[in-house]
Amino acid sequence: MNDSARFRKHDPAFRWEGVETRAYKNDPGVPYRDVTRQVLFDDPALRCELRYFEVAPGGYTTLERHEHVHAVVIQRGRGRVLVGDAIANVMPFDLVRVPPRTWHQFRADEDACLGFLCLVNHERDRPELPDAAALAALRETAEIAAFIRTE
Numbered sequence: 001m002n003d004s005a006r007f008r009k010h011d012p013a014f015r016w017e018g019v020e021t022r023a024y025k026n027d028p029g030v031p032y033r034d035v036t037r038q039v040l041f042d043d044p045a046l047r048c049e050l051r052y053f054e055v056a057p058g059g060y061t062t063l064e065r066h067e068h069v070h071a072v073v074i075q076r077g078r079g080r081v082l083v084g085d086a087i088a089n090v091m092p093f094d095l096v097r098v099p100p101r102t103w104h105q106f107r108a109d110e111d112a113c114l115g116f117l118c119l120v121n122h123e124r125d126r127p128e129l130p131d132a133a134a135l136a137a138l139r140e141t142a143e144i145a146a147f148i149r150t151e
């Protein structure tokens with residue numbers, strides 16, 4: 001099946017025909033644990049990409065921020081999400097919007113995966129990782145200090 005396929009069948013394990021399961025990030029040294037990425041649509045006409053990410057139990061995405069926005073629809077499992085100064089429990093079909101320049105991290109629960117669709121601009125800036133000052137500011141809130149994972 002080529003990149004312009006009109007139809008791709010889903011299989012029951014959150015995999016799609018002809019869609020490669022990739023590493024979450026290509027950049028070495030960026031902190032995260034047990035996350036895979038599948039690019040479902042990357043359409044120049046839409047100027048958007050729709051990705052499916054899956055965080056294994058106990059895993060987490062990178063704590064980061066950037067100019068581009070994320071529009072997220074939870075699909076599978078359970079977890080918690082930090083957006084800015086708020087942490088929320090999430091489950092399938094909950095929506096998460098990550099505004100520009102806002103620190104965010106997705107964590108799966110210890111006993112469940114966390115799968116979600118994430119819509120982004122095709123052209124987008126590179127994520128920024130927190131420096132020591134940004135981490136210190138985040139850690140001023142006890143709940144955030146206990147939540148974030150940076151290794």
Ligand code: MN
Nearest residue numbers: 064070104127
């Ligand atoms: Mn991000």
